[in-house]
Amino acid sequence: MTKLEDKFWDAAIKEAVTGKQPPNQADQILLRLEIPDLGPPKPEAAPKGRVIRLRLFVEVAVAAAALVAIGILTGLIPIGGTEAGNEPTPAPEGQHFASAPGTKFERIDDRIELMDGWLLVTTGAPEVHCEGSVLNKVDGRVLAHAGGAPSDEQAEAAASWLKANNLEMGMIKDAKRWIQAAGMAALVLAGSAYLDGQRIEAQEDTGTAEAKWHVVRTVMDIDRLPDDAKYVQGTYLKGPHLEFLATHKQIERLDIRGIRDLSAENLSVLKELPALTYLDLRDASWSGRIQYASLGGLKSLTELKLDYPDTASSEEVDLWGTYIQPLRAMAERKVQVTIGSADEPDGTALGELLANVGTIVSLDLFGNGKLTDADFKQVANYPALKELGARDVKGLTELGLAYLAEANKLEKLALDLRLGEAIGYQLQKMTRLVAFEYTFPASTGPSGLYTSTKPTAETLGQCLPKMTGLRHLSVPMLAIVEMDWPERLELETLEILGDSYSGRQGLHDPTDAQRIRVLSGSARCALHVRLDLRIEPLVRDAETGLIDFEGIGHGKTDADDFVAAVKALKPSDRAKSLDIRLTGFGGARLDGREIRSWTPDQFAKLPGLDSLLDHFTGLTTLRVGWNSQSADKVDAPLAEALRASAEKHKLKLETSH
Amino acid sequence: MLVTTEPKTPTNEELILAHQDSVWRFLVSIGCEPNLADDLTQETFLQVLGDGFEYRGPHETAGWLLRVAKHQFIDSVRKKKLKLGVDLEHAETRWQEFEAECAYAQRVQWLRECMDGLTERSREAVKQRYELELPREEMAKRLGIEPAGVKTLLERIRQTLRDCVQGKVDRDQA
Numbered sequence: 001m002t003k004l005e006d007k008f009w010d011a012a013i014k015e016a017v018t019g020k021q022p023p024n025q026a027d028q029i030l031l032r033l034e035i036p037d038l039g040p041p042k043p044e045a046a047p048k049g050r051v052i053r054l055r056l057f058v059e060v061a062v063a064a065a066a067l068v069a070i071g072i073l074t075g076l077i078p079i080g081g082t083e084a085g086n087e088p089t090p091a092p093e094g095q096h097f098a099s100a101p102g103t104k105f106e107r108i109d110d111r112i113e114l115m116d117g118w119l120l121v122t123t124g125a126p127e128v129h130c131e132g133s134v135l136n137k138v139d140g141r142v143l144a145h146a147g148g149a150p151s152d153e154q155a156e157a158a159a160s161w162l163k164a165n166n167l168e169m170g171m172i173k174d175a176k177r178w179i180q181a182a183g184m185a186a187l188v189l190a191g192s193a194y195l196d197g198q199r200i201e202a203q204e205d206t207g208t209a210e211a212k213w214h215v216v217r218t219v220m221d222i223d224r225l226p227d228d229a230k231y232v233q234g235t236y237l238k239g240p241h242l243e244f245l246a247t248h249k250q251i252e253r254l255d256i257r258g259i260r261d262l263s264a265e266n267l268s269v270l271k272e273l274p275a276l277t278y279l280d281l282r283d284a285s286w287s288g289r290i291q292y293a294s295l296g297g298l299k300s301l302t303e304l305k306l307d308y309p310d311t312a313s314s315e316e317v318d319l320w321g322t323y324i325q326p327l328r329a330m331a332e333r334k335v336q337v338t339i340g341s342a343d344e345p346d347g348t349a350l351g352e353l354l355a356n357v358g359t360i361v362s363l364d365l366f367g368n369g370k371l372t373d374a375d376f377k378q379v380a381n382y383p384a385l386k387e388l389g390a391r392d393v394k395g396l397t398e399l400g401l402a403y404l405a406e407a408n409k410l411e412k413l414a415l416d417l418r419l420g421e422a423i424g425y426q427l428q429k430m431t432r433l434v435a436f437e438y439t440f441p442a443s444t445g446p447s448g449l450y451t452s453t454k455p456t457a458e459t460l461g462q463c464l465p466k467m468t469g470l471r472h473l474s475v476p477m478l479a480i481v482e483m484d485w486p487e488r489l490e491l492e493t494l495e496i497l498g499d500s501y502s503g504r505q506g507l508h509d510p511t512d513a514q515r516i517r518v519l520s521g522s523a524r525c526a527l528h529v530r531l532d533l534r535i536e537p538l539v540r541d542a543e544t545g546l547i548d549f550e551g552i553g554h555g556k557t558d559a560d561d562f563v564a565a566v567k568a569l570k571p572s573d574r575a576k577s578l579d580i581r582l583t584g585f586g587g588a589r590l591d592g593r594e595i596r597s598w599t600p601d602q603f604a605k606l607p608g609l610d611s612l613l614d615h616f617t618g619l620t621t622l623r624v625g626w627n628s629q630s631a632d633k634v635d636a637p638l639a640e641a642l643r644a645s646a647e648k649h650k651l652k653l654e655t656s657h
Numbered sequence: 658m659l660v661t662t663e664p665k666t667p668t669n670e671e672l673i674l675a676h677q678d679s680v681w682r683f684l685v686s687i688g689c690e691p692n693l694a695d696d697l698t699q700e701t702f703l704q705v706l707g708d709g710f711e712y713r714g715p716h717e718t719a720g721w722l723l724r725v726a727k728h729q730f731i732d733s734v735r736k737k738k739l740k741l742g743v744d745l746e747h748a749e750t751r752w753q754e755f756e757a758e759c760a761y762a763q764r765v766q767w768l769r770e771c772m773d774g775l776t777e778r779s780r781e782a783v784k785q786r787y788e789l790e791l792p793r794e795e796m797a798k799r800l801g802i803e804p805a806g807v808k809t810l811l812e813r814i815r816q817t818l819r820d821c822v823q824g825k826v827d828r829d830q831a
Contacts, residue, residue: 004687007743008755009819010787011686016768017787022681023695026673029702033669258732283735341735585695627696 028585031596031630096125096138100161114184118158119144120167123191131183133196140191140202143167149178149185213255215656219244230275234259239266239287246272253278257305260284264291271297280305282340289318292326301335305362308342308353319349324356331359338387343367347375354382364389366414376400380407387412391439398422405429411469416441419459428466435472438479457482464489578612578619582626585634596633603637604644613649622646625656666712673702676719680726682761683752687745689730697733701726716753723749759826771821779814786811 015021099105103117107126112119114130120143121128127136130146145154155162155172162172167189171177178185181196188202214229216222217236222244225232229248233255234241239262245251246269254276262284270276276298282305290309295301309323327337337360345353350371354360361384365371372395379385380403388404390396391414401417404410405426412435417423438460440453461483464470474495585595593602613619624642628635639655646653667675680701684694705725712718727748759767772780782800785791797804 004743004745004748004751005755006815007688008686008752009815011682012761012764013768013783013815013818014787015682016765016772017783020691022678022698024674025677025695025699026670029673029677029699029706030670032699032703033707283732627699 133181133183138193141189261287268294305338338362346370362387373400391416437474577621
C-alpha cells in the first residue's frame with residue numbers, strides 16, 4: 001500500500017497544480033442542521049440505492065428475478081415449465097415468455113398454444129392462444145392462466161415460480177385483478193395488451209415490481225407510515241427506532257441496512273411484526289456485543305441478510321453462540337440467508353459457518369485476506385450457494401476458481417482477478433452463470449503507477465461468448481472499450497460501471513463512443529446506464545457544449561467526448577432505464593447563486609436533462625437520487641422539475657433523497 | 658490557586674468555517690473522490706454537530722471531525738464494494754501532524770514555488786500526471802521514455818518537491 005504521507009503530498013501537489021480548493025459548504029451544512037427533519041418520505045419513493053444494489057451484488061435468490069422485479073428488463077428468464085411432452089426445455093434465446101413448472105404449451109410458428117397452466121409474457125412475445133382466446137400485442141408484462149382466474153390451490157401450487165418472478169401471492173389470488181376471456185384469464189402486471197381484441201391495461205398497484213417502499217428516517221416518518229405500508233426502508237436509523245417500527249404490524253419487508261447503535265434488545269422487538277418475511281441488516285453497527293439470537297422470534301421470516309461479524313473491531317464475539325447458532329436455527333426453518341461483508345473469516349471459520357448453516361444462498365467475501373484457494377473447495381461444494389462475491393480476495397487464484405468451475409453451481413459471480421488464459425479457461429466452464437460482474441483488479445489502471453488493463457479486457461472478450469448462460473453483465477466502460485466485443489453475446493442487461501471501477505473513468509475519446517454504438521447495435525441487451533453527475537450541468541444545455549460531466553468517476557471527463565458518446569447511444573433504443581446520482585450541490589453555482597437560492601425557473605427548465613433524455617429513445621424509467629439538501633429550497637423544486645421533465649419524455653420517475 | 662478556564666464554545670458556523678477545508682482535503686487525500694468528499698464533509702459536520710456535540714478545544718474538535726470523516730469514507734467504500742488504496746489506521750492523527758508542520762495553504766504555495774525550480778520535462782510530467790491525469794503508458798509516449806521510467810521520474814519529482822518544501826519549512830521555523 002501507498003504510505004499515507006505520500007497520499008497527503010500527492011493531494012497537495014494536485015491542489016498546487018490544478019488550483020482546485022475545497023468548496024465552502026457552510027451554508028448548506030447550517031441549513032441542514034437547522035432542519036434536522038427532512039420531511040416525510042414520498043409514498044412512492046424507491047429504496048435509496050436500489051440501482052446500486054443491482055450492481056453491488058446479490059439481492060434476490062434468483063438474480064434474474066430481481067432484475068425483472070425492478071422493471072429494468074423486458075425479457076424474461078424461463079424459470080420452469082414443460083413444453084407439451086413434459087420434458088424440461090430451455091427457452092430459445094430471445095423469447096419473451098416463461099412458463100411455470102407443469103405448464104403445458106406448444107410453440108407453433110409465431111404463436112403459443114397454451115393448454116394448461118401459467119405463462120408470463122412480455123413485450124415482443126408471440127401471440128398466446130388458449131381455447132379460442134388470443135392474448136397479443138403485449139407491451140409490458142402479462143400473466144396468463146389457462147381456463148380462468150387461478151384458484152387459491154392453483155396459485156399455491158405455483159407459489160415458488162411466482163415468487164421467483166417476484167409476483168405477490170395476494171395479488172394473484174385476487175380474482176378482481178384478472179380479466180376473463182373465453183379460454184383464459186390475464187392479469188396485466190405492467191403496460192398493456194390485447195385480450196380477444198380488447199385492450200387491457202395494468203392496474204396501478206399490480207405486481208411487486210411496482211411495490212411501494214416507504215422510506216423512513218425519523219420517528220415522525222415512522223408514525224406517519226400508512227396502514228398499508230408493507231415494505232419499509234430505513235435510512236439513518238438507530239437501533240431504538242425499531243421499537244417504533246414494531247408498532248406497524250403490517251410490515252412484511254424491512255430494509256434497515258446501515259442501522260447504527262443496534263443492540264440485541266432493539267432487534268428483539270421485531271418479533272412484534274407477525275408478517276415480517278424479509279429483513280436486511282447488512283452494514284449494521286452495534287452499540288454492544290453482536291447478538292442475533294433474538295432473530296429466532298421472527299416466525300414468518302423467509303429471507304435474512306446480514307454481515308459476517310466484524311470480530312476485529314469487537315472486543316469479544318462469541319461466534320458460535322451469538323451468530324452461527326441463531327443462523328443455524330434459521331436454516332432449520334428454511335430461511336434463505338445472505339451473508340455480506342465476510343472479509344473476516346479464515347478457512348476454518350468459514351467452514352464452521354457453512355457446515356452449520358445450510359441455507360446460505362449468497363456470500364460476499366469482498367476484501368477477505370485470509371482465505372486461500374483450498375478454502376474455495378468447501379465453498380464450491382456447499383449445496384445452497386448461488387451467488388458469490390469474490391472481489392479483492394487476496395488468496396484466490398485460478399486454482400480456487402477451478403473448484404468453483406468444477407462444481408459449476410454458481411448463478412452469479414463478482415470477480416476482479418487479472419484475467420489470463422488460465423482464469424479465462426475456468427470462467428468458460430461456468431456455464432450456469434447468469435450474472436457476472438467483472439471489475440479490474442486494483443493493480444491495473446492508468447494512474448501512472450499501474451499496468452495496462454488491455455490484456456485482461458481482451459481475455460474477457462474471448463470468455464464471454466463461451467459463458468453460455470450469461471444474461472446479465474456488469475463491466476467497467478474501459479473493459480468494453482479495450483475488448484473485441486463479442487457479436488453473438490445475448491445479454492438482457494448490460495451495466496456499464498462508471499465510477500471507480502476502472503482506472504480510467506468515463507469516456508475518453510471518440511473511439512470509445514464508436515465502440516458503444518457498435519455494441520448497442522449488436523447485443524441483445526436492455527442497456528442500463530448509471531451516471532454520477534454534478535447538479536450544475538443539468539441546468540445547462542448539453543447541445544451548446546457547455547455540459548461538464550465531471551461526475552463520471554474520479555478523473556476529468558472531457559465534456560465534448562461525453563456528449564459525443566451520449567449521442568452515439570441514440571441509435572440504440574435498448575437503454576431502458578437511466579439512473580442518475582446527483583452530487584456536487586456544495587459547489588453548484590449558477591449565475592453566481594448557490595443552489596438553495598436558485599429560482600423556480602432555474603430548477604424548472606433543466607435543459608441539460610432534457611437534452612440527455614432526448615438521446616435515449618427507448619427509455620422507460622428515470623431514477624434520480626441525491627442526498628437531501630433542503631426540503632423546501634432544493635429537494636422539492638428539484639423533484640418537481642424532474643417530474644416535469646419525466647412527464648415530457650413519458651418516463652416513469654423514481655426519486656430518492 | 659489553580660484557575661481553569663473552559664474553552665469558549667464557537668458557533669456552528671465558526672466551527673464549520675474553521676474545519677471544513679481540512680476535512681475535505683483529508684478526505685480527498687485518503688482517496689475520496691472530490692464529489693463524494695463534498696457530500697461526506699457535509700455528513701461529517703451533521704453527525705458531529707447534530708449529535709450532542711460538546712466542544713473541547715480546536716485540536717480535539719479537529720480530531721473528532723477527521724475521525725468521523727474517515728469512518729464515513731470507509732463506510733462508503735464498503736458499501737460501494739471498492740478498495741481502500743491505503744491503510745487508514747491513525748490517518749486522522751497523521752493528517753493533523755501533516756497540517757501542524759505547516760499550514761496547508763502555505764504548503765501549496767511553497768509547492769508552486771518549488772515547481773518553478775523543476776526542469777521543463779519534470780514540469781511537463783507533473784502536468785500530465787496531476788492535471789491531465791494521463792495513464793502511465795500515455796505519459797511514456799509523450800515524454801519519450803519507457804513506462805517504467807515514468808514511475809521513477811514521478812517518484813524523483815515528488816521527492817524533489819518534498820525536499821524543497823521541507824527546506825522552506827525549516828527556514829521558516831528557524
